[in-house]
Amino acid sequence: MDQKININKQVDIQPKKKKKRVTSDQLLAVGFLLPSFILLLIFVYGFIGWTGWVSLSNWNTLVPDFSFAGLKNYIYLFGDYRFQADLRNTIFFTILFIGLVIVMGLLLSALIDQKIKGETFFRNVFLFPMALSFVVTGVVWQWLLNPSTGFNQFLEVFGIQPKWYTDTTILAGFEWGSIEFGLPVAIIAVVIAAVWQMTGFSLAMYLAGLRGIPEELREAARIDGASEFQIYRKVILPMLTPITVSVVIIMAHISLKIFDLIYAMTGSGANFVTDVPGVYMFETTFRGNYYANGSAIAIIMLLLVAVFIVPYLLTNRRGDN
């Protein structure tokens, strides 16, 4: 806090010295920022506010109805079978997706970092899926994991026939609200597709991180008698923490908002085993004309993402200062 004030003071002092020049500079800066600031204010924050307002209204028909409904839409959603299933799916999808992306990214980057031959080739191979859109990934994996046409024709040799995303079992399920809470097996298929696409990203991040760790540190550890495994566990992993945090944040907001992959690959799924809030929001708003309900889902999604992003932004700001 003290530091901050100091900085501000310094800024304050400067204009006094060369008053005129700084003012025109500031003007210029303001002039540059103003258009995008105004656009942002209207088209991002304005509409977030508007969505929030609609979510508190009675607008659940074609004709707008802005009479105040209080938290009616939220109460409805949290009692709704489909929305409860959505929350369950989002939780498990996010945990599995982020966990696997980090583990796979770390593993692959550690392997690529071994100064192997054809490093560029492998790096590109792993990065390529990222160049695709989620819709393409969705369609491809829909066929790969289709129980009757895809990967299963290969697995048939071993006598296993997983049902992938058409499986409706909930692992370790127990009654919770109106749904069965547990890991929906079908979501694993979606996680595989999402991990396949996004691992390249965490691989690139970790590779950059690994390259940033000076060789001397490893040498020092080796001289101290640490095994390679210990070096990774005690030296390298802790140094990669900031990267892990970034990966988690970026993956969390992707997974909480996911829509296109699910929409293209599985849809809501039987018994809503692969449904997510994004898909529900789209269908209830634009098919059912439940605008207020849809807005409420949007606001809940925003809050979910904020839980991850806001602490990150706050720590980042502190770090900058």
Place this chain on the structure above:
Amino acid sequence: MKKLFSLFLLVLSALIFVGCSSDSSSDGEGDGANDAGEDNKKVEIFSWWTGAGEEDGLLALIDLFKEKHPEVEVDNAAISGGAGTNAKAVLATRMQGDDPPSTFQVHGGDELNEGWVAADKMQPLNDFFEEQGWMDKFPQDLIDMVSKDGNIYSVPVNIHRGNVMFYNMDIFEEHGIEIPTTFDEFFAAADKLQEAGVTPLALGDKEAWTATQLFENILLGVLEPEDYTALFNGEIPFDDEGVVEAAEIFKKTLDYVNEDHASRNWQDASQLVGNGEAAMINMGDWAKGYFSNDLNLETNEDFGYFPNPETVGEFVIITDTFGLPKGIDNEEETKEFLAVLGSVEGQDVFNPLKGSIPARLDADPSKYDQYGKDTMEDFSEAKLVPTLAHGSAAPEGFLTKVNQAVNIFVTQRDVDTFIDTLKKAASDL
């Protein structure tokens, strides 16, 4: 120098910014001017007909209109994707913003009546129908479907039938199966097929409407048209024993569908029937186009069709219609377009390409294939009922909730919960 350059940049960006905004606003004004001035010579037709046959039909219709009215410009504002979902979302935005297209595609029934008419966005067309002499050219049941409180609000272009069972003729022949007309016969045939290792019924409910359509057909079979209509008018409650019975039959039917139904859409499911893995599929008659055009199968040789069990003589209608929104300034031209749309000539140009049958009773059957002729004959004689699965029997909001309930039911098979959910959803009607 540097400062001068950045000042220059600033001015430039400001100019671009101002330029953009004034550009777009002048665009808007330009559109308005086109609509209002320039002798009102423009009709904008809004639809979601962008698929193979349907786009050809629409373009042929527009050509016909241009031939008759060369002075009027036609703007084909079709929006693709999502079985009309995208188009409906855009339409809703435009209607709410008081910027309606000249005329737009809408399913007859509640999608029109409880949607745009109830929202007070449509103009009645009674005089127009009288003027064109159409009152006895369309079936009365159909006119009722596009009317609310005695006013007619749109012109039907085509009819699709929603209660058809397509079947693989080779399989039926091989296993000696007669066309089932009752549920008992259907289940007997299904048992026989299942024992022989053939999937009796193909289902692809990746999108929920296919299962809803199957349920709706069973519901019609159990309730018969009078009670079916009464159900959606709120005269019969959703926990009526007929509905419960239909749910039970639906539940039993689901025992006979392909295991991977949740991964397939209706085309993928139809393929199962086409290549002989499954014997039957309940589908609207757009599946006929898929069988003959996409799978290259011969009608009445490779695949056949019959009404869903216990719906013989009943016809579930899906009809695309076009109406006249309020607040457009080219009413005259739009009405001329609607006149072409509702004429025998217009309907016979459009429907053979789209693979549907004309909404008029006096169209020329020779322009249609065997399937079309059969359906036209049924259409003129059968009892017509609106479809639930495609938004004619109930508002979209109710349909969304039914789709959700059906999705859950297909997995859980819990009749009590299903009926409860339907009843709760109906209470919001």
